[in-house]
Amino acid sequence: MTSYPISLCDTPALSDQSTLDSAIDCLMAHLPLDMNGSYTVREVFEILVRAASRGESLEQTVRSLKGAPSSNGIRYHLEKLDDMQALEAQVNAALHSRIPPKVRKGRHRLAIDLHLIPYYGVPTEAEASYVYRSQAKAGTTRFFAYATVYVICRNKRVTLGVHAVPCDETLVATLTYLLAMLSPLQVRVKRLLLDRGFYAVPVIRWLKALNIPFLMPAVIRGKTGGTRALLVGRKSYFTTYTLNSSTYGSISCRIAVVCGYLKGFKQQHGIRYALYVLHRVKVALPQIHAYYRERFGIETSYRLKNQGRIRTTTKNPILRLLFVALAFILVNLWIYLLWYFVSRPRPGGRVVYQQLFPLKIMLDFLAHAVERRFPPITAIFLPALN
Numbered sequence: 283m284t285s286y287p288i289s290l291c292d293t294p295a296l297s298d299q300s301t302l303d304s305a306i307d308c309l310m311a312h313l314p315l316d317m318n319g320s321y322t323v324r325e326v327f328e329i330l331v332r333a334a335s336r337g338e339s340l341e342q343t344v345r346s347l348k349g350a351p352s353s354n355g356i357r358y359h360l361e362k363l364d365d366m367q368a369l370e371a372q373v374n375a376a377l378h379s380r381i382p383p384k385v386r387k388g389r390h391r392l393a394i395d396l397h398l399i400p401y402y403g404v405p406t407e408a409e410a411s412y413v414y415r416s417q418a419k420a421g422t423t424r425f426f427a428y429a430t431v432y433v434i435c436r437n438k439r440v441t442l443g444v445h446a447v448p449c450d451e452t453l454v455a456t457l458t459y460l461l462a463m464l465s466p467l468q469v470r471v472k473r474l475l476l477d478r479g480f481y482a483v484p485v486i487r488w489l490k491a492l493n494i495p496f497l498m499p500a501v502i503r504g505k506t507g508g509t510r511a512l513l514v515g516r517k518s519y520f521t522t523y524t525l526n527s528s529t530y531g532s533i534s535c536r537i538a539v540v541c542g543y544l545k546g547f548k549q550q551h552g553i554r555y556a557l558y559v560l561h562r563v564k565v566a567l568p569q570i571h572a573y574y575r576e577r578f579g580i581e582t583s584y585r586l587k588n589q590g591r592i593r594t595t596t597k598n599p600i601l602r603l604l605f606v607a608l609a610f611i612l613v614n615l616w617i618y619l620l621w622y623f624v625s626r627p628r629p630g631g632r633v634v635y636q637q638l639f640p641l642k643i644m645l646d647f648l649a650h651a652v653e654r655r656f657p658p659i660t661a662i663f664l665p666a667l668n
Contacts, residue, residue: 296623296624296639296647298648298651299651299654302651302652304618305611306331308611309330312373313327313372313376313604315359315363326359326360329344329652329656330608331608331648332652334645335590335649335652336649337588337589337593340592346659347659348659349657363604366599366600369604370444370445376607377441377442377443377610377611381617382617383621385435385438385469387467387468388435389472390433390434390435390469392431392433392442392473393432393475394460394474394480394580395476396427396428396456396477397430397584398416398419399426399602400420402424409597409598411448412427412447412448413425413449414426414447426602427446428603429460430460431460431461432579434577434579440614440618441583442463443460445459445463453482453484454484457480473495474496474497476496478498481498481499481501481559482527482530483525483533484527495561495563496563497558498559509537512539512555516541517541518540518568520536521536522536523535535559535561537560539556540555540557540567540570541553541555542555542556542571583610590609591605592609612645613641619644620634620639621634624638
């Protein structure tokens with residue numbers, strides 16, 4: 283990214299209306315809705331985009347706009363979506379349609395992670411299959427879980443797939459599903475970066491069987507044995523460790539023991555150890571931690587997604603997926619518009635003016651363009667007295 287330019291051209295590179303048109307065209311092309319009534323599919327998507335751009339609920343958005351379709355009417359048509367697999371295929375096709383060039387048919391560093399949104403209450407039979415159990419967070423151990431695959435590439439950090447994880451799905455099945463999403467794009471794995479939640483015998487065995495290059499942290503376990511026994515000495519080193527599971531057997535893996543110093547970090551001193559499992563990743567020991575830090579971009583994608591996510595209390599897992607996927611689509615659209623309209627080619631690499639068009643500005647563009655069709659309510663009138 284570059285510094286803010288001193289002078290600007292007279293002709294706009296992008297407008298709020300063209301931004302909205304690009305978003306609506308993407309949604310209408312890949313998310314068909316069965317409509318009947320006095321309003322159109324475009325109007326429904328405009329209300330959804332307006333709610334997402336302001337981080338509001340559908341009810342709040344509809345109440346604040348003149349002439350907008352009713353929230354009950356919109357929800358009636360959205361609830362016609364009853365096939366989770368079909369909806370996943372549609373939203374992932376929408377994600378794929380708004381990515382910068384050279385992501386397709388490329389060999390990239392990829393990150394995969396689970397994003398958990400808290401679930402409260404007692405699930406019904408229809409909801410139970412998509413209520414995921416995990417460690418306690420935000421006062422609950424139940425979550426809606428979404429697995430995403432994210433490409434790590436300068437100026438092209440986009441989400442290539444999103445998957446609603448059922449409660450009974452294994453980590454290996456989740457990885458298989460996400461990597462299969464890369465086939466239409468012909469994307470190959472240069473290096474796969476995973477969270478420590480994937481540190482398990484079946485995952486490591488499966489990745490090694492497919493010969494996929496990967497890097498993930500190892501969990502430090504045991505009081506004197508286990509992986510804790512590797513935390514010795516003052517120098518980093520490579521070693522081989524056998525991970526055991528009473529259910530899935532054993533797997534031998536290569537582990538990097540990275541040794542560093544706290545130097546007063548959080549008022550602590552002494553040696554700090556980190557363990558990483560790696561396969562077909564050629565990197566010097568002092569650089570492993572910096573290589574793994576590339577994965578944190580997927581955490582940033584979740585924070586960006588939260589800026590454009592419709593707020594809701596619905597427990598319908600299909601509507602939940604739609605609202606989460608819409609946020610990821612808007613973030614991909616932002617990267618796409620930056621690359622094609624808010625950038626210029628130059629020797630040594632394209633220059634992208636992200637300072638001119640941050641995500642917040644794009645969301646404001648979308649809201650302003652929708653508000654020209656449905657103006658905001660600016661006055662309150664009491665009922666007339668007879």
